[in-house]
Amino acid sequence: MTDREARERARKLRFFRLLGIVFVMMIFLLAFLRLVWPRKAYSAQERRTLAQLPAMTTENLRNGAFSDAMEEYLADQFPARNVWVYLDELRGRIMGEKYSQGVYRSGSSYLIEEFKRTDDNRAAKTTKAVLDYLREYPDIQSYIMLVPNSSWIMNDKLPTGAPIDSQEEWYTMWAQDVKNAGLSNLTVVSPAAALSAEVEQGKQIYYRTDHHWTTFGAYVGARELAQAMDLPFEEQNWKQVVVHDRFQGTLMSKSGFYSRTADTVELYLPDPDIGIVTTYKEQQKTLSGLYSSEGLTGDDPYEVFFGGNYPWLAISTTSKSNRKLLIFKDSYANAMIGFLCPFFSEIHVVDPRYYTGDIRTLTASAGITDICFLYNINTYYEDGSLSLILEGGEADE
Amino acid sequence: MVFSSMTYLFVFLPMVLLAYFIAPPQARNMVLLAFSLIFYAWGEPVYIFLMLMSITVNYVFGRIIANNRAHHSRYAKLNLGIAVGWNLVALGIFKYYPFVSSQLRGIGLGFVPSLKLLLPIGISFYTFQAISYLVDIYRNQIRVQRGFLKFALYISMFPQLIAGPIVRYEDVEKQLSKRKVTLAMFGNGGEFFLRGLIKKVLLANQLGALYVQIESLGVAHTSVMTAWLGAFAYTFQIYFDFSGYSDMAIGLGKMFGFRFPKNFDYPYTATSITSFWRRWHISLSSWFREYVYIPLGGKRVSPAKHVRNILIVWMLTGFWHGAGWNFMLWGLYYGILLLLEKYVIHDRISSHPWPGRILTFLLVTLGWMFFVHTDFSAMLTYVGHMFGVGCSFANATTGYFIRTGLFVLLLGLFFSTPIFHRLNEQFAVQYYTASIALRIVMFMLCVAALVYQSYNPFLYFRF
Incomplete structure (x- = not known):
């Protein structure tokens, strides 16, 4: 062995010795921190309760549930979990990743949720249920x-x-189908052109990190x-009135994509x-007004509207109008109902995802004069609960 | 348990290291065996009984065969047959019965009972180890292991238990009785382990996400180029996933003083299919050569028989990878390619390595698309897209995937060649503090990715 080779070999050995020590230190340091790190019950960032140390039973040991729960617990309670999540997000950003869990990171500060036409039939079924239901009430004015x-x-903000x-393609087809059904008491309201015009004016229609529209959008x-x-x-x-100015929403939680920008939440x-x-x-329970201060101070400030989604809300107003409105809706409507209150003496708000009546x-009983279906396209396309509650009534007859 | 999990890295590994190095040398096999059994039972404890039974049966038959191989060779052979048969039946029931019965029921044999069985983890690997041990004893190539504990450790050792490499007994015989770990060897093991972890967590998982995204594209968005990008992503994913696991296994082996054989040798730089299979999952292909191909007569037979031998070996290789027709097709595809290489192409394109290298890589890539699609119509659709059936050559979405996926694909390409490892070694020798710092950063990135990804299955778990 020449001197040079011997030197190289010595350096290599030194490298591996050092690496051996460093490897053990890394593993044991993190294992130790994990042991002593305080447990957390809830992650505000992810909006979910964090897994806790699972209880061991013969049953969950036998079927493997214990080991899954243990892994979940270890990942959820990992020391400085959010810092690691941020580090991984940074890595993804450097590697050029633009998509996570159904959410795209746009060049601007917006996170945009994807639309996937996985099953047109599900939405067609919903539409048929809506039309069949409205056919039963030819004297009630209805809107969708x-x-x-x-x-x-x-669209131009997407990668x-x-x-x-x-x-747009799906919507055009859908609107045509509804029109072809020929219900004289039904009006289709298409807000796309108006919303686009506002965006062109530089107005903010959607929250940057949340899937909802802003109050201005509503x-x-x-x-x-x-x-x-x-x-x-x-x-x-x-x-x-601005009621919140640090709003970071569901799309950020869902994707894990960090966005420094925060939005304001307004009430009109x-x-x-x-x-x-x-x-x-x-x-x-009965409350005065539409807004919830608890919802506002919670992890999802969008819950300022009604405090979240409820199966059935009955709103009565001092309006002199003799019109009474029934709304079938998802959470997009929550921000919009306030704008309708001055024009109806009563508004019944049904969220089919939770309503069981x-x-x-x-x-029939509430003296309804107007019916409105109010959804965002993603929910309407994906959620089957509307057709379920509309058809459910038929089955009972 | 998988190596790239929180449970393994921050609970199991520190405990086994602590217990192993605190224990007196004569107790260390016991420690490793105990931890191996816990490792195996974690998540699927019922099959620990199958594992213990397999160890006992193979231990006993190993001794019977050894005692009789010299003077009662017929009796030894009979016992070999019984023992190998037992292993194959166990494998057959747990791995193939659900598939076979559903096929039989599908063709109208409704009386065949259907049975829902979870695949015991690693059964394909440890069964093959056991068979090689029995046959090697019968052939008088190794001495029988009289120590039950040592034999149990050979079969169940956790580093290679669930995804190989398939270790032949002669490779570890001495180490089972006597082994030494120096700090440098331990550090070398750490290097292998980290490399494997990086391959799995930072490369394979990202490539996998890219593939899944492309695979789920509807016909409205996909194109020839996009389909090929997806196929390349999967091709690199499976390599980093599997070779990463082997690296981790080899690294852990070194930490405890075992030297496991190399399982991958830059397979994507192969210049022919023959050479690809000498470089991919080496411990499996050499197992089939040693225990199926050569006993069938290998190539020292008539061409017709040789063709038969190749096709049998490759159908079995395919079937080993999973109970499904697509794996059979995938094996057969290689059988045919190898025959073409041997009888038609010969050395015609090997004058320069690059045409062969590129062609081999493309054929392997295509092969993985048979491998990955268990559903035939999905397979036909995807492969159809790769050849322009029903889609355009490129579109705006191709641009999107090039922009978001090219970096990780290029990393994949780079890490598939020996260039990186040469550079890495030189760098480590010359700037070792910087190299250590780099490894700490990479390890932290792995941990970050693990914290972020709650979903982290190993591809090779199915086998």
Whole structure:
């Protein structure tokens, strides 16, 4: 062995010895930190309770549930978990990743949820159930408004060529189908053009890191709907109040993509004020107004509207109108209902994802004059609960 | 348990290291065996009984065969037959019965009972180890292991238990009785382990995500180029996934003083299919050569028989990878390619390595698309897209995947060649503090990815 080879060999051995020590130190240091690190019950960032040390039983040991729960517990309670998550996000950003869990990272600060036409039949079934239901009430004026998501209206913000299905294409087909059904009492309200026009004016229609529309977006939607409903919307004044200015939403939690930007949450209050009482029918509680301060201070400030989604809300207002509205809705409607309150004396809000009652009894008993279906396209396309509650009534007859 | 899990890295590994190095040398086999059994039972404890039974049966038959091989060779042969048969029946029931019965029921034999069985982890690997041990004893190539504990450790040793390499007894015989770990050897093991972890967590998982995204594209978005990008992503994914696991196994072996054979030798730089299979999952292909191909007569027979031998070996190789027709097809595909190489192409394109290298890589890539699609219509659709059936050559989505996936694909390409390892070694010798720092950073990135990814299955678990 030459001197040089001997030197190289010595250096190599030194490297491996050092690495051996470093390897053991890394493993044991993290194992030790893990042992002493305080346990957390809840992650605000991920909006979920964190797994706790699972209890060992013969049953869960035998079927392997214990080992799964253990792994979940270790990952959830890992020391400084959020720092590691951030580190991985950074790695992904450097490696050029733009997609995670159904969410695209756009060049600007927006996170955009994908639209995937996985099963057109499911939505067609919903539409058929809606039409069949409305056919039973030819004397009630009805409206359906599907709100486009940011993947349509802010399409130009998506990474170029992102393999996303076109909401516009699906919507055009859907609107044609509804029109072909020929219900004289049904009006389809299409807010896409109005929303796009506002975006072009530089207005913010969607939250940057949340899948909902902003209150301003809901305002534009309400304006379109009010026109179809023939309401004196333009005569109404609104007072804008900022109630939250550090809003980071569901899309950030879902994707793990960090966004430094935060949004403000606004409320538009009728000016002059009107009296509103909201009854949470299945919770047996009645509150004044539409807004929840608990929802606002929780992890999801969008819950300022009603405190979240409830199966059935009955809102009565001091409005002199003799019209009574029934809304089938998802959470997009939560931000919009306030805009309709001055024009109806009663509004019943049904969220089919949680509602279990008989919808026909409700429709008949409440003296409803108007029915409105209000969804964002993603939910309407994916959620089967609307057709379930509408058909459920039929089966009972 | 898998190596790239929180449970393994921060609970199991520190405990086994602590216990092993605190224990007096004569107790160390016991420690390793105990931890191996816990490792195996973790998550699927029922099959620990199958494992213990397999160890006992093979231990007993090994001794019977050894005692009779000199003077009662017929009796030894009979016992070899029984023991090998037992191993194959166990493998057959747990791995293939659900598939076979569903096929039989599918063709109208409704009386065949269907049985839902979870595949015991690693059964394909430890069964093959046991068979090689028995046959080697019968052939008088090794001495029988009289120590039950040592034999149990050979079969169940946790580093290579669930995804290989398939270790032949002669490779570890001496180490089972006497082995020494120096700090440098331990560090070398750490190097292998880290390399494997990086391959699995930072490369394979990202490549896998890219493949899944492309694979799920509807016909409206896909194109020839996109389909090939996806196929390349899977090709690298499976290499880093599997060779990463082997690296981790080899590294852990070194930490405890075992030297396991090399399982991969830069397979994607192979210049022919023959050479690819000398470089891919080496311990499996040499097992089939040693215990199936050569006993059938190898190539020292008539061409017709040789063709038969090749096809048998490759159908079995395919079937070993999973109970499904697509694995059979995948094996047969290689059988045919190897025959073509041997009888038609000969050395015609080997004057320069690059045409062969590129062609081999493309054929291997295509092969993985048979391998990955258990559903035939999905397979036909995907492979169809690769050849332009029903889609355009490229579109805007191709650009999207090039922009978001090219970096990780190029990393994949780079780490599939020996260039990186040469550079890495030189760098480690010359700038060892920087090299150590780099490894700490890479380890932290692995941990970060593990914390982030709650979903982390090993591809090779099915086998």
